[in-house]
Amino acid sequence: MFWDHVAWIYDVFANGVNRKANRALCAAVEAAIHPGDDVLECACGTGLLSGVIAGKCKSLVATDCSANMLKRAQKKYANRSNIVFEQANILQLGYPTARFDAVVAANVIHLLDKPYTALRELDRVCKPGGRIIIPTYMNQTDKGGTNRVSGMIGKAGADFKRAFTLASYQQFFADAGYTHVSYTLCEGRIPCAVAIIQKQ
Numbered sequence: 001m002f003w004d005h006v007a008w009i010y011d012v013f014a015n016g017v018n019r020k021a022n023r024a025l026c027a028a029v030e031a032a033i034h035p036g037d038d039v040l041e042c043a044c045g046t047g048l049l050s051g052v053i054a055g056k057c058k059s060l061v062a063t064d065c066s067a068n069m070l071k072r073a074q075k076k077y078a079n080r081s082n083i084v085f086e087q088a089n090i091l092q093l094g095y096p097t098a099r100f101d102a103v104v105a106a107n108v109i110h111l112l113d114k115p116y117t118a119l120r121e122l123d124r125v126c127k128p129g130g131r132i133i134i135p136t137y138m139n140q141t142d143k144g145g146t147n148r149v150s151g152m153i154g155k156a157g158a159d160f161k162r163a164f165t166l167a168s169y170q171q172f173f174a175d176a177g178y179t180h181v182s183y184t185l186c187e188g189r190i191p192c193a194v195a196i197i198q199k200q
Helices: 002-017 019-032 050-054 067-076 115-125 148-156 166-175
Strands: 038-042 059-064 083-087 100-105 126-137 181-186 192-198
Touching (some): 019 050, 019 126, 038 115, 050 059, 050 067, 059 067, 067 083, 115 126, 166 181
Parallel strands (some): 038 059, 038 100, 059 083, 100 126
Antiparallel strands (some): 181 192
């Protein structure tokens, strides 16, 4: 699996190459988490957001499909008593319906063959009145091309299924029937849009 192979270098990209966008991303997600929240994080990777979320919430279940990504995240946050790390498939989550106050799935929607299936699962495990927080890299330029840095990552083996601009990302959620969505654009070498769905 590509993500198992790049786990060791992922933080270099996040904290170096795309530091500006990721700092803004962390701030936007942190602001959306409440102190009493039980949170599910899907596609946690090496824990870019896990520490930020755990610093605000009551409890965090952080999941990823990549065992190597999870190992690195676990090592980082071994001293955090409110995080549990588990391997999980975002397309078929093994958690009860309406289990979590907030659900976070960062930078994974554009990698999935069935993103709407994942969206339905995220919605299912989120409580009514809760928040579904979905940050995603904007891999497409306004002129229709691929962001230069995204293109390099794609050539390295990342299998991007979709490329978004902010406008097409907003349309993605509109097509899924969501109307109560707010967006924060985090500028950087690869910009990231944070979509926050208020579940009705």
